[in-house]
Amino acid sequence: MQTTFSPADLRRSVIAVPPLCRDANFKSSAAENAKLIKHIEAGGVNILLYGGNANFYNISLSEYGSVLAQLEEVAAKDTLIIPAIGPFFGTAMDQVEILKGTRYPTAMLLPTLAVSKPEGVREAVLRIVEKLGRPIVLYVKDEGYVNLEVVKSLVAAGAVSWIKYAVVRQDPAVDPLLEAISNEVPRELLVSGIGEQPAIIHWKKFGVQAFTAGCVCVAPNRSQELLLALQAGEFDKAESLRERFLPLEDLRNAYSPIQVLHHAVKLAGIAETGPQLPLLSELDADKQAAIARAAQDALAWSRA
Template identity: 25%
Template sequence: MDYANFSEKFSTISAINMVPFEEGTKAINWGGLEENIHFLIKNGMEVVVPNGNTGEFYALTLEEAKAVTEKVTQLVDGRALVVAGVGYAVDTAIELGKAAQKAGADCVMIHQPIHPYITSEGAVSYFKAIIEALDIPSIVYFKDPNLSDDVLKELALLDKLVGVKYAINDLPRFTKLVREVPKEHNVAWVCGTAEKWAPYFYNAGAVGFTSGLVNIYPEKSKEMLTALKNGDQETVWKIWEEVLPFEDLRAKYNNGNNVVIIKEAMEKVNLTAGVTREPVDPLNEEDKRALSELLQAWGLTADKVQV
């Protein structure tokens, strides 16, 4: 595989798709998932990420996670890059990665280890074991500020590491890292904290950003990407002001609202999002009102969002 060219595919929006759950049983609504994926593809998403945190990866059983990857890959049908989230213990992550390979996914995203006891050296061993065990390339989800960026510098030497989803909002730290990793390693740096932080990361060397907003308002995310690529700073910051209240709502309660804000917004405009699974609670009344006012300000209503 030409890993250098592969890494260029991340110079775009990485769309973290939602997984709808039925009210009451909280079973996966597979028809709703199909609607969501078609919505993303119809709206021009070039990278789709099943089993991301916004897709409630940690609320899925392993068999469900495998099934979600398989279903999303089937639905995308080669029209976008499919990057399947994997995680947990090394052997479990490899098992999920091999299932993703078999399903036809293009790449895996290795979640940040959730083990309570971790060192930078241990993180290198963890990520490296998974990357080397798979045939398809990997990107690393890096969000623990207590881990050294030396982890990524060491992993960058691996051909099959094609990107990093960097989710630590420390811009000087990120800038230094990007400048210290040689370009010949072909690592695509992706802002992992969505539209709120995308302009800052982009100017520091990121080539794209992740998004949950695309599940409800893809036009606005694409406008930001285009403005960033064109160096149109006036438009970038205009869009940033428009999306900031939404991202701030998601960030409430130490990011506890991350998923439920999107699901609530989708349901309000007649997209299928369903309920969340524990430990994500339903949205409280205060935040529901704030979200409704924002959607109204955006002009997003059920008759204006084309499924």
């Protein structure tokens, strides 16, 4: 596993956001997680962020250290793994105590609107970073979680390794918050965090030259191909690639990004992801059938 981080790393690879594979008893499965990681790495993608899709919202503190050790062990030496912490302050601080003893160069604070205010998020990030001794990923997922001044102050304090921007807009080209952040914060820290769908618009309109994705876990080489097309300014090619991800992405939007991706990796035959960790649940058989078709089509396209 790569044990250093710089913003330049964000340009080399799509940032995959995979599910965490578990066995029938909800235990993290080293063998199945290794299958998924190697599938992603084989597609040229070597940055993996274990956050919402991995359901780190519901991970137990008692297993946190063993999961981190497992992921570090199965990743290739040049693969960067970024685990999540939180979303609540007390949980994050307890997890940081474990992270301090590892070689992970950064971690991402999961967001929550339930019991947070922008100034409180600022205070939490500063305290987490002080305890961890390393900057962390700021995940801007909802309007009102943070504001421009909070983002600027955290970047100025050296508390932010990078920013995952994932506020969903009806029209991703109309985004006052992203526009303000992109004008005030070094763009090398900005990452489009909503998959392949808005990545092209975020790239062209706001200068965001990196993106995270879930469907990359099924077709990693095609998602990486999209990134390379953007870097080459081949926007028509990038758009044609983006459109091929839509059947699976539309299902994720319709039913649940986390649940659909969890099923998709299994139903495509990539790795056995196991049962959904509560508080999530299984999708019904009809939905799974549609997911299987889309996931298998995406994998076949990836291998073509």
